[in-house]
Amino acid sequence: MKAYVLTAFGGAENFDLRDVPAPNAGPGQVRVRVRVRAVGINPLEVKVRNGWLRDAFPTTFPAILGNEVAGTIDQLGDGVDGVAVGDRVLGFVDGGAYAEYAVARPAALAGLPDGVSFESAAALPVAAEASQRALALLDVRDGETVVVNGAAGAVGSAAVQLLVRRAVTVVGTASAANHDYLRGLGAIPVAYGEGVVERIRAAVPSGVDAVLDVAGKGFARDAIALRGGPDRIVTLADMEAPALGIAFAAGNPFALTAETLPPVVDLAAGGGFAVAIDRVFPFDAIPAAHALSEGGHLRGKIVVAVA
Ligand SMILES: NC(=O)c1ccc[n+]([C@@H]2O[C@H](COP(=O)([O-])OP(=O)(O)OC[C@H]3O[C@@H](n4cnc5c(N)ncnc54)[C@H](OP(=O)(O)O)[C@@H]3O)[C@@H](O)[C@H]2O)c1
The missing domain is CATH 3.90.180.10 (Medium-chain alcohol dehydrogenases, catalytic domain)
Known part of the structure; x- marks a missing residue:
């Protein structure tokens, strides 16, 4: 072969x-x-x-x-x-x-x-499995407000779609080129980088219930500022974040099961989800x-x- x-x-x-x-x-x-x-x-x-x-x-x-x-x-x-x-x-x-x-x-x-x-x-598989694994750790409830850092990538965009389906208000960070894309997924787009905490606070003045970090790159301290501590912050990408008390959603890529995939595949077949x-x-x-x-x-x- x-x-x-x-x-x-x-x-x-x-x-x-x-x-x-x-x-x-x-x-x-x-x-x-x-x-x-x-x-x-x-x-x-x-x-x-x-x-x-x-x-x-x-x-x-x-x-x-x-x-x-x-x-x-x-x-x-x-x-x-x-x-x-x-x-x-x-x-x-x-x-x-x-x-x-x-x-x-x-x-x-x-x-x-x-x-x-x-x-x-x-x-679909990695985006669907990793996003669901991380969201399960965050224990998001319907109607909450969640920040997804790195929302335009494969895993981030999967998380946005799964959250929006549950009537969660989602703030997604991305570069300006991806803001219309995020709006199309149902998220409020915010530029990452210097000043991101203030931009997120302005976008959702009533506060942030949970943060999913899929991009790392120094966002851990911003997430802690938004939440007032490391509680209900989960990262898939920042291996330094656990030192700050943030949970890392670890997964062994060679021991994964497909149990989270069928509901997402059904949604994809019906046009209700896509990476x-x-x-x-x-x-x-x-x-x-x-x-x-x-x-x-x-x-x-x-x-x-x-x-
Ligand atoms: N722990 C696990 O089990 C697990 C599983 C899957 C993935 N991961 C990790 O999760 C991360 C994302 O995976 P992925 O497949 O979604 O990657 P990806 O599709 O390559 O993600 C790229 C995205 O990151 C965004 N980005 C770049 N710099 C950023 C910054 N400074 N702040 C916020 N967003 C930024 C980009 O947005 P713009 O184009 O708008 O800049 C782009 O949309 C990777 O580090 C991957 O290794 C971990």
């Missing part, structure tokens, strides 16, 4: 497109093999590629990165039931997603309706996809189509 392998920590030039043996759903593994049709590119993979997370994610080279896919099941391992060869699925593979085939635990995959394209589906796709790249352009992700100013998700 074709796969993009990473040959060493460093820049995107360390990716190499190679022919490698396809993985199998081997005996005793209770795994399925997925024919990958589209892959979501995540900032985590850029951080792993750079070697920034080498302690948390030990990597043996050559390595195939990525864990968020949409595709079809093409092989069942021993002990697997409830799914069939040919089923359309989305979710999390065991790693090795930048390839034509990858293996997955059945519990990490959800069914994909015919009406949702593989590319749209590949944008915007900033750009779709062909498979042979994965290094360019990483370079765009590294720029850090996406509207939604980068997806790679696997022909």
